[in-house]
Amino acid sequence: MKPKKVWLVTGTSKGLGLTLVKKLLKEGYRVAATSRDINMLNEEIGQHTQNFLPLQTDLVNNESVQTAIAKIVETFGTIDVVVNNAGYGQLGTLEELSDEEARQNFDVNVFGSLNIIRQVMPYFREKKSGAFFNISSIAGFLGTFPGWGIYNATKFAVAGFTEALSAEVKSLGVTATIVYPGYFKTNFLLKGSMRLATHPIADYKEARELEVIHDEQIAGNQPGDPESAASVFIQVAESDHRPLHLFLGTDAFNMANSKIETLKEQLSTFESLTKSTDFQLAAKK
Template identity: 75%
Template structure:
């Protein structure tokens, strides 16, 4: 039965992760989910059956992730679908953010996901099947958001290693999908999921203006419905052929086209310069 698939979802205490876990359990799937507070997550989800395994895991620790994967396999039997969803937003221009702030964002958003992939792959390789959904962002495809540079970089990194993963695992029957959500009506833009620079610099006009736009115009008006996103994840996971690139939300879809058009324009405009660097025959 398809509903006996085991899903492993990280960062499931709120937002898209929480909505997805609730939807999966309601549809009869087995679910392991991580949070910084497993009991709070269990209470929020309100499900006590043996098909749900809440885990408190430090995803930046490869040892802790390995222990969690072993526990999932032991208690739920296997892992079929992984959703690398854990992460947080980091505001601040490149000059404003300290080395520590930047590295911490990479530790969680990038290296945490790599720890999960590294430890789940032996399970997937053994059975020659499995699906990864690595959550990037439209900011991991279109990076022209002032004050979001480090966060963008983490999400571009997720896209980059997922493309490589899809090529590395193609002959093993394993898929890897980059998910680029737009703005969804979750608490991502609220305190706890979004951190500000410890030492902001007033000169950065564009970054400050975008912060105001997020605080005054976008919060509460996000076009994306988390329930519809959860349904989309399940639908794609059940497909035999899964996409490498999955844009979620009409805003994400539109911004992707904006980026593609901009790249195509630069390719066309500067084609002669691009090709002038070849050895001349």
């Protein structure tokens, strides 16, 4: 029998990442899992098997990532599937958030994934196969959430570089998929996974109202099932035809459709203005 794939999943001490790791191990896959808190990860996974490699990794540090990737290859011989899942939510309007707060969110949500991609690609190129799943968010497709601008920007960045990656690696037998989850019943909206602006400004009514809605109405009532999402990851990874864009959850599906309809309407309404910016051919005499 062909051995099961080797998965690398980042951000696995809680949430969707942890659920995916548990599902993969249960189904006999070999799994390397990174976390900033390896003790929490070990407690969650419980008894270790030869199929599980926990790694305490600082994804923002390229040398730490390089060491982790080398350890995975040394232990399992290869890497087949990468899930860039690590990240956190940073709330606050663009005026409220400091340069440091914004950059920290980009460091983890964007540059951490780029470090993983940079260190994994030599192995994928060598064997002419591999799959990336880069976790964006529905907020990386639809950005009209007041107070979520920096987080949105990090997730739009994930979508953007993944589109480019998919084109860059196509002839190498490697695929790249942008995953846009909606609201899933994880601890993402809880303290520790979501950071608020250090210096909020009361004038931002819409942003404050949305914070309250997330805290009092959405948290704990998310419609998405992490177990079902984990099953989708495995199904797509085992497929010969992996999508570039993968939306997870009915809420994400509906919000994406709504934006697409708005775009189509505005393209049509302003078509003449859009095309008026081309150089105009001189009228024939």
